[in-house]
Amino acid sequence: MLLGAIADDFTGASDLANTLAKEGMATTLFVGAGGKAGDCEAGVVALKTRSIPAADAVAQSLYAARWLMDQGCRQFLFKYCSTFDSTPHGNIGPVTEALLDLLGTDIAIVCPAFPATGRRIFMGHLFVGDRLLNESGMQNHPLTPMTDPDLRRFLRLQTKGEVGAIHLDTVRSGPEALSSAFAAERQAGHRLVVTDAIDDDDLRRIGKVATDHRLITGGSGIAIGLPRNFRDKNLLGNKVRPLPVPTGRGAVLCGSCSSMSQKQVADYSRDNPHYALDTGALMAGKLTVSEVTDWVLQNSHANPLVYSTADPGTVSSAQAAFGRDSVATTIERFFGELALALVDSGVRRLVVGGGETSGAVVEALSVRSLRIGAEIDPGVPALATERNGLLGLALKSGNFGAVDFFAKALQQVGTA
Template sequence: MLLGCIGDDFTGSSDLGNTLVKGGMRVVQYCGIPDAPADPAVAAGIVALKTRSVAPEEAVAQSLRALDWLRAQGCRQILFKYCSTFDSTPRGNIGPVAEALADALGAGAVIFCPAFPATGRTVYQGHLFVGDRLLSESGMEAHPLTPMTDPDLRRCLAAQSRRGIGHVPAATVWAGAPAIRARLAEEARAGRPFAIADAIRDEDLVALGMAAEDMPLITGGSGIALGLPANFRRRGLLAGQPAGWRGQAGRAAVLSGSCSRATRGQVAQHVARGEPRLEIDPEAVIAGQVTPRAAADWALAQPGLPLVYSSADPQAVRAVQDRHGSDLVAHRLEAFFAETARLLVAGGVTRLITAGGETSGAVVEGLAPGALEIGPEIAPGVPAMRAGDRLVLALKSGNFGAPDFFAAAAAVLAGETVAA
């Protein structure tokens, strides 16, 4: 294994896998820390954790265990992958995990760059933009678990890190890899080894990847991996292409627990198409009035592409959280979707699409597939994945995908089309 990756959620990890597969690497995403060695043919291994919203101490402990396993597979470089909207709180977990990994690897300067231009995430002057809006005006300021109210990533990271925070400005990135390395060294000497890097184009991410060729640790969104496969190829360590995708026939279903703008638009499109849908009221789940068995039985009785969703307006979600507590609401909904997924697969669903990072993580934990082979891209940041002989998945971050994502994903999972 050449590249070892640690993801703080399941959808973000598959997003990273998508980038690396397009770069020509054979990629396997491990759902949790494996208890056996990897297949030697795997070029990039991604240990997908569910550590974005847990206590920092637990996030650090899990990430270090993942690091130990990846190093045992012979990885030459480690990538810590977090969300392209830098989802975190003043306690972490981006800063604490990055510090622990840097200490374990003896890393000096470390790049931090969540940019993903293909989905509108760019970093300029140290500030994160989503499309033409600052992060704090993008809808992420209303996130129920990790509200992002400050677009200055230097301040965000400084609040959760003991290390000094530096900056690699766009002009330096545009000057190429040697200039980036020189700036990183300069920032480290000045006591600012954790450096936020600007990137507004894919070419900027490729340059950052080239600059990080000899760094033991690099951090960012999936875009930061754009230049990494070429580093290994130049050294003669990577050749060939991954195996072709094999679609899966059979029944499909969608589970959505995201309240993001993009997902709510996808739900609206699904409704407009006349596809079957069942809206889940969180209050009814908490009261036990709606059960996974009832939801699964409903979906299995439907033609077409049934959708089971709890994707309310963020204000409505916050009202439920105020009444019951955010931890309880999150736990009950995640348990609901995990059990619904198990029942759907047991009932014959072979193509399962999920929307929302927490929902997708719960579904993967519920299904416990062990490892996921990364396939072709469905939409920027979202690949098709195979979870065994008869099950394929699409795990979508809430903010990703076009309005027709659900139908497009079902087609790609079946092998009927491959999105450009």
């Protein structure tokens, strides 16, 4: 294994694995660390650490990093969301600093840019489309409301030292200028350096200069330029591994409340059976997994949708009534148990919306690794694994995918 990556959620892990596979690295997605890695050039370890206490996130990330080190990795990548989902007391800064210490290196690029999905960094500020992060809808995220687009200022709340920055004009001034800029940041004692990027060429420029960087952090976009460095050293085998095609019934589960997820749920619901989870009934224990499983199986000929997706006002009301963490934990557990019941009842194609929901589903299914297939929409590949036979999956971050994503994804993760 040449490149080892740690992702703080499952949709981000599949997104990153998709990027590396498209760029020519034989890539495997691992659910947690441990055991035998098998034959791959890039290994992506999917964790579920985005919203847990920082100390726990650090411990799990370090365990994964040590496992990747044991696999012989030469370079490491810490992957978080391209909308920088965190809090002032969150995990991105502490995990990055802990990885720097473990790897014995003194600088980490911070670049969550993903231009294909509208995430761009300019003057250290994160944009989503033509809006600053805090005006994009992310300010209403139920777990990680992002109210400050200045990544340097936000990271400074989480870290022990000052945060550096390299702006777009330097990124575009050539490799020598960019290398000198990183050297200057290192000399200034800035261990985390927010680096501008507004298109894929910027990411490739950064990737080229980062060939000898031990640790890189960011969204999946920052990985675009990394495989070429290994290829230039004649380290890649350029192996193409076709994805097997599962056959059978399909279902869609969506726990994300993002603005795009709301549109996707509305679009899919027009032509397909759909079941909206009643949060009050769920919290009161009046809605059971077996009840919803029976409904899905009765409608499995039409690839039904089960969702907890709702507008910010509805979400806020539920959180006020039952507690934010309690609502999130209950819904995630419900979707995990539902996915397990469906797959063990013969569902062979499963599309999941939402990072936390995807993590709960994959953990409940107890799969160890997933193979990477074709890209469905930017950042979201088809996946295949084994659970009582071949299983096709798509794991979608809340704001990813086109409006018609669910229907497309079901077609690409297998056949009816």
